[in-house]
Amino acid sequence: MAKAIHTMIRVLDEGRAVDFYRKAFGLDVADRFAFDSFTLVYMRNKDADFEVELTINHGRTEPYTNGDAYGHIAFVVDDLDAEHARFVAEGLNPNPVKEFHRDGGLMAKFFFVTDPDGYKIEMLQCHGRYR
Numbered sequence: 001m002a003k004a005i006h007t008m009i010r011v012l013d014e015g016r017a018v019d020f021y022r023k024a025f026g027l028d029v030a031d032r033f034a035f036d037s038f039t040l041v042y043m044r045n046k047d048a049d050f051e052v053e054l055t056i057n058h059g060r061t062e063p064y065t066n067g068d069a070y071g072h073i074a075f076v077v078d079d080l081d082a083e084h085a086r087f088v089a090e091g092l093n094p095n096p097v098k099e100f101h102r103d104g105g106l107m108a109k110f111f112f113v114t115d116p117d118g119y120k121i122e123m124l125q126c127h128g129r130y131r
Contacts, residue, residue, distance in 0.1 A: 006042065006051040007073050009119055010064050014041060014056045016116045021052060023090045024113060024121070025075055064117060072112070072120040080109055080125035087113060087123075094123070 011017035018041065021027045027043035030051060041054040052073070077083045080097060087094040094113040101107060109125040124130045 004050060006053045008053040008055055009115075009117065010055045010057065011115075011117045012056075012060060012063055013116065014039065014054065017041075017054050017056075018043070020092070020115050021054075024087065024092055024115075027052060066118050070119070072122050074122040074124055074130075076124045076126045076130050078126050080111070080123060083123055084111055087111075 018029060021043050026045045028045065029041055030044045031040075031042040033040045037058050039056045039058070041056070042051045043054065044051040084094055084097050092113055094111050097109065097111045099106060099109045107128065108130060109127065111123050113121050113123065115121060
């Protein structure tokens with residue numbers, strides 16, 4: 001059986017990206033591997049093995065374009081309203097909290113935030129299928 005272990009995104013500024021993912025999601029650098037033309041930074045937290053892999057291409061000065069195919073990565077939390085307030089306090093500029101309802105009940109409660117490189121990230125309340 002396959003197991004998802006990481007998602008990779010290309011970032012322009014390693015320090016800015018690491019700071020964002022640390023503040024937003026409590027991810028810490030688990031490993032950092034520098035090569036001649038790029039550096040890989042693996043970030044994770046104590047609650048999950050799934051990692052965000054930051055790829056920094058040395059010498060790159062122009063921001064990446066995310067295109068129209070990229071969707072988002074999602075994180076789940078126990079208290080979405082508290083997380084939203086924390087994101088606001090950290091100056092991370094989250095979008096407002098929204099809810100999806102289906103068949104008369106709550107399907108999802110969530111908000112989106114955008115990282116320094118323009119990647120969309122969804123924060124979901126732990127509920128129903130989102131665990």
